[in-house]
Amino acid sequence: MSRISTARATAWCLIAxxxxxxxxxxxxxxxxxxxxxxQNSIAVENVAQAAEEHxxxxxxxxxxxxxxxxxxxxxxxxxPGEQGRLQDYLTTRLNxxxxxxxxxxxxxxxxALLVATDAHWARGVTAAGRAYFDHHRLRADRELHIGPPIVxxxxxxxxxxxxxxxxxxxxxxxxxxxxxxxVRYFEQYYDRFSVGKQGSLMLxxxxxxxxxxxxxxxxxxxxxxxxTPFFAFAQRSGPRGTAMLKAHFDQTERxxxxxxxxxxxxxxxxxxxxxxxxxxxxxxxxxxxAAIGVMLAMVxxxxxxxxxxxxxxxxxxxxxxxxxxxxxxxxxxxxxxxxTDALTGLDNxxxxxxxxxxxxxxxxxxGTCVSLVLVDIDFFKRYNDMHxxxxxxxxxxxxxxxLGSAAHRPxxxxxxxxxxxxxxxxxxxxxxxxxxxxxxxxxxxxxxxLPHEANTAGIVTISAGVASFFPDDADEARALIEAADGxxxxxxxxxxxxxxxxxxxxxxxxxxxxxxx
Numbered sequence: 001m002s003r004i005s006t007a008r009a010t011a012w013c014l015i016a017x018x019x020x021x022x023x024x025x026x027x028x029x030x031x032x033x034x035x036x037x038x039q040n041s042i043a044v045e046n047v048a049q050a051a052e053e054h055x056x057x058x059x060x061x062x063x064x065x066x067x068x069x070x071x072x073x074x075x076x077x078x079x080p081g082e083q084g085r086l087q088d089y090l091t092t093r094l095n096x097x098x099x100x101x102x103x104x105x106x107x108x109x110x111x112a113l114l115v116a117t118d119a120h121w122a123r124g125v126t127a128a129g130r131a132y133f134d135h136h137r138l139r140a141d142r143e144l145h146i147g148p149p150i151v152x153x154x155x156x157x158x159x160x161x162x163x164x165x166x167x168x169x170x171x172x173x174x175x176x177x178x179x180x181x182x183v184r185y186f187e188q189y190y191d192r193f194s195v196g197k198q199g200s201l202m203l204x205x206x207x208x209x210x211x212x213x214x215x216x217x218x219x220x221x222x223x224x225x226x227x228t229p230f231f232a233f234a235q236r237s238g239p240r241g242t243a244m245l246k247a248h249f250d251q252t253e254r255x256x257x258x259x260x261x262x263x264x265x266x267x268x269x270x271x272x273x274x275x276x277x278x279x280x281x282x283x284x285x286x287x288x289x290a291a292i293g294v295m296l297a298m299v300x301x302x303x304x305x306x307x308x309x310x311x312x313x314x315x316x317x318x319x320x321x322x323x324x325x326x327x328x329x330x331x332x333x334x335x336x337x338x339x340t341d342a343l344t345g346l347d348n349x350x351x352x353x354x355x356x357x358x359x360x361x362x363x364x365x366x367g368t369c370v371s372l373v374l375v376d377i378d379f380f381k382r383y384n385d386m387h388x389x390x391x392x393x394x395x396x397x398x399x400x401x402x403l404g405s406a407a408h409r410p411x412x413x414x415x416x417x418x419x420x421x422x423x424x425x426x427x428x429x430x431x432x433x434x435x436x437x438x439x440x441x442x443x444x445x446x447x448x449x450l451p452h453e454a455n456t457a458g459i460v461t462i463s464a465g466v467a468s469f470f471p472d473d474a475d476e477a478r479a480l481i482e483a484a485d486g487x488x489x490x491x492x493x494x495x496x497x498x499x500x501x502x503x504x505x506x507x508x509x510x511x512x513x514x515x516x517x
Contacts, residue, residue, distance in 0.1 A: 029281075033278070040277050043272070045240075048270040051189075051201055051203070051270060052260075056262060056264070058181065059261065059264045059266070066162060067164070069086075069090070069164075073177065078106065090106075090116070100181045101181060102182045103180045104177075104178070105117070105177070107178065111127040111129070112126055125154070131147055133176060135163075136173070137173055140173075141165075144264075145163050145164070146161070148160070149210075157183070158221050158222070159183060161180055162181070187212050190213075197276070198276055199270075204266070208225040210223050210224070220249055230243075243255075252274075254274060255271065255274060257271070345400065346403070347413055349416065356481070360476055362427070363427065363469075368428050369428065370471065371469075372424070372434075372466070372481065373438045373441070374417065374421065374465045375403060375417075375441060376488055376492065378463055379496075398450065399422070402441065402445050403422050406441035406444055407437065411428060423484075424441065429468070430468055442497070446497070462497070463496045465487030465500055466499060487501055
């Protein structure tokens with residue numbers, strides 16, 4: 001026995017040491033995991049910020065340029081003599097170093113091209129039918145409008161449009177000023193960032209339409225991300241946010257960070273693939289877990305022989321526990337049977353006497369009131385003689401159920417007092433409350449409408465006596481029973497099927513909780 005105990009202690013020491021090492025390793029790897037994600041969150045947020053600042057700068061430049069062109073057109077007009085000078089001005093703006101623009105155009109109210117940075121575009125080119133043209137034609141506002149990406153009719157490449165409405169001298173719609181930015185302008189900028197093979201940088205409109213993307217998702221230009229988990233996250237997270245989500249276009253889990261471009265219906269999204277972020281972390285984790293596995297194997301070998309020795313003891317202990325539980329259950333059943341009246345299912349007289357003594361003692365200590373209702377079935381002996389004892393037993397069970405329902409508080413107790421007599425113990429209940437319980441019990445029995453030809457009412461009824469005391473000591477339980485019994489006797493003498501109280505308040509109105517004697 002000593003050798004087994006020593007071996008078990010040794011095994012537990014080894015297991016404890018191994019568990020400690022496993023927990024330490026798990027904590028270390030988890031900390032490294034969280035730290036790696038935190039570092040990459042900062043990195044991806046910085047990339048998103050750089051992309052957002054780039055977009056904002058480009059939009060500001062084009063917006064200011066369109067504002068100037070609109071002011072010039074509305075002030076100087078666009079007569080044939082002015083078109084040449086305006087075209088020179090547009091061409092000068094377009095040829096500025098690092099310009100994001102592909103083209104600048106001025107259209108009239110019918111969509112016809114009036115001035116462009118490339119004279120070849122004037123042949124039959126019209127903006128009529130384009131969404132950006134209808135947007136300004138149908139709205140009176142003068143705000144900059146950024147349209148979804150479209151394929152240029154001239155160059156055949158993807159562009160986004162920025163446009164402003166211009167009005168004639170009477171304030172009526174006179175046409176639009178349009179600027180186009182090639183999508184490749186943003187994609188070339190995104191190529192400068194290292195986001196991995198599965199990472200991505202994207203520019204999208206506020207409604208979820210993809211404008212540009214590099215490298216993953218670059219074929220999604222013009223598609224919509226609305227309805228995707230990421231778009232739902234961005235809708236509820238404000239102007240910026242970062243989360244680990246699955247991309248809608250390839251279901252790859254990525255650490256995504258977005259930023260809305262201030263003053264423009266655009267947002268940029270930078271994403272790093274979770275798999276690529278955690279690649280080095282997984283490599284270190286696999287090596288360290290292998291070392292832990294070797295140690296666990298050694299512990300298993302050492303503990304294997306120990307388990308075979310303690311199994312028998314555990315089995316015997318389990319059988320002993322089952323036997324103890326079975327004994328406790330049987331004892332509980334016997335205790336319940338000892339407290340319960342076999343015929344009615346209510347508490348029996350012995351348990352009633354115990355509870356009566358205990359509640360009287362408690363009321364004496366706490367200075368509270370205790371009430372008792374004694375109940376007797378009217379002319380029950382006649383019922384037995386007329387219907388037989390079997391029917392009498394059924395009657396007792398039915399009446400007992402009705403009385404049990406009247407004692408509805410957890411502390412209340414309904415018991416079979418003896419023969420056809422019942423008792424309802426009401427701790428903490430004054431005379432008024434006890435009278436209500438007694439009347440409720442009487443009404444419940446009467447509502448059963450059990451036929452009883454030997455009773456004046458023609459059905460089974462009960463009489464009840466109510467007593468309520470503030471006991472001075474635990475020995476006054478008998479006085480409470482005698483008072484309730486006296487009230488029951490008066491109820492019978494007064495014609496049965498009624499409730500009588502042991503005492504009344506001054507004026508004879510309702511019973512009061514009083515000191516005995």
